[in-house]
Amino acid sequence: MRRAKKNRRVTVLLLIAGVIVLPGFVLAQRTDWRSEVDHVVQLADSLSLHSQYTFHLNKFDRKNRSIRETWHYTLHGQEVIIFEVHYFIDSLEHDEVYYLDNGQLVCMEEYEISNPFTDDDEIVWGTVGFFSGQSLRQRISMGKPDYTKGSFNEWDTYKKFRGRYKELTENRTLMERNNKDAIFAP
The missing domain is CATH 1.20.5 (Single alpha-helices involved in coiled-coils or other helix-helix interfaces)
Incomplete structure (x- = not known):
């Protein structure tokens, strides 16, 4: 018993x-937010090698210089999984990359590259932010950013992302309405 x-x-x-x-x-x-972000980044990069849509926007910066932005985006199903915006100002290339999971930002990369058309190109500055549940979990930076762009804090980052995402959705609708096809890479 x-x-x-x-x-x-x-x-x-x-x-x-x-x-x-x-x-x-x-x-x-x-x-494990790192594994989730890594999975989305790998999937997005893999899909973007097979097909992506491209369009251009002509804008003016604060100094009234003409800028032509080139936008690339890739879909996973009907959802955007990655989009990239790059443009040139003088001899500097500016590159922004956004990785999304169900419309939510999971990774943002931003770079400024000098002499992009030569073998001597170099990253002037760059920063990568990793997000989970709309919170900045980790940030990695290199070089010295142009301080006129502001800091890489959570609020500014999400504000910039939301603005860019809004531009993408507006132009994506116009582009897809005009029956543009995806560009297929070899």
Whole structure:
């Protein structure tokens, strides 16, 4: 009789420990934001090698210089999974890349490159931000950014992303309405 009670206690303790510990392991696996971001980036890069849409926007900067932005985007199903905007000002190339998961920003890259048409090109500055649940989780920077662009903080980053995403959706609708086809890479 004592042995049965002891076995029951051990079983109950194991059950309680399992109920407490097991959800922690499951939650830890589910909230590994780096793995989720890595998966989206790999998928987006793979898809963009096969097909992407391209369009151009002509704009003026604050100094009234004409800028031609080149936009590339790739779809996963009907959703945009990656889009890139690049343009030139004088001898500097500016490049912005946004990776999305169900319309939410998961990674943003921004670079300024000098002498992009020569073998001596160099990254003047660059920054990469990783996001999870609309929160900046990690940021990596190199070089010295032009301070007129502002800082890479959560609010400014999301504001810039939302503005760019709005431009993309407006022009994507126009482009797809005109029955433009995807550009297929070899």
